[in-house]
Amino acid sequence: MGLGASSHETLMSANKCVCCNESYWVRFERDYFSQGTCRWAFRGTYHGNGKHAGNKCVTKVFKDNVARHYDSWVPDLLASKEAVRMGKNFNREHPTNRQIQFITPLICKMDKIGDSGGFLWIRDEDERFVRKQEWVAVEPFIEGEYKKFNSNSGAVFGLSEALPAFSHYTYDASDRELVVCDLQGVRSHNYYYLTDPAICSRDELYGPTDIGVTGIAMFFENHICTEICKNFAKPNIDNDYVVKGLQPKRSSSYTFEFSGAERAANRYFRNRKTLPAVSE
Known part of the structure; x- marks a missing residue:
């Protein structure tokens, strides 16, 4: 599907691009090209006066129309900004053959909903996946082979030494408070371009x-x-406190999937410097 008159459009982004300090609005397709547990992803293009105008982008939409307010995306922004900060510090303190670069999304409010493509006299707005006034996230479309390098449940993929070390670094640099993980994106000759990081933290802020x-x-x-x-x-492991039945998996894990045992462990260890033992 092309980006014609029946495409969706947003208003200008509420935040500015970190690399050019410009705001953008986007136009994106009505049908998603990929999806995860909680979001759909749509192809689109940037519009505005900045250097990215006309470039390809990816628009991400929460499922079940939950992003009725800007605040719905605040945890994602916090995670992206913290990952960006940690990535820059890691690149400076522990340089490797590829620098780690995280993408910070723009957050936009929906403006126009494309029509459903029916007959002229019965065309309706296509609200299958997104509605007016909803907030969406926008990121550059990264050219190359998209890969997942680790998950937020401990799974590791590929042979990269730098990315698992980076996740470990974030634990050390945060005084044992968090781990930046769920690392995914595109590996180029000089960079890892990463998107949608997860942060596992003692205070569960992200x-x-x-x-x-x-x-x-x-x-x-x-x-x-x-x-x-x-x-x-x-970490110092408290072997007297074991959380059982946990298995690392490729896809992202979510708090709403947790049982009472994991929730209890999170509460118990929140203000301690130790960690629970875990087993399958």
């Missing part, structure tokens, strides 16, 4: 993929240190 202390424990249960991270701080 939205539904922040599975708390349990997520941090699962990361370290499956992590093997490399030369980069072998001297970083490692």
Whole structure:
């Protein structure tokens, strides 16, 4: 499907692009090209006066029309900004052959809904996936092969030494408070371009993929240190407190999937510097 008159359109973004300090509005297709547990992804283009005008983008829409307010995207923005900050520090302190670069999304409010493509006299707005006044997130379309490198439940994919070390670094640099994980994106010759990171934190500040202390424990249960991270701080495990039945998986894990045992562990260890033991 092309981006014609029946495409969706947003208003100008509420925040500005971090690389050019410009706001943009976007036009995007009515049918998604990919989806996850909580969101659909649509192809689109940037519009405005900045250097990205005309470039391809990806618009992400919450399922079930839950993003009726800007606040729905605040945890994602917080996670992206913290990941950006940590990535820059890691690149400076532990340079590798590829720099880590996270993408910060623009947040836009919907303006125009494309029509459903029926007969001229019965055309209606196509609200199958998005509605007016809803807020959506917009990111650049990254050319290349999209890969997942680790998940927020401890799974690791591929042979990269830098990315697992980066996740370990975030635990050390945050004084054992969090782990940036769920790393996914495109690997180029000089960069890892990463999008949609999750942060597992003791205070569970970063939205539904922040599975708390349990997520941090699962990361370290499956992590093997490399030369980069072998001297970083490692967790102290309370082997008298075991959370059972946890398995790392490729897809993102969400707090709403948690049982009472994981929720209880997160509460118990929130203000402690130790972590629970975890087992399958």
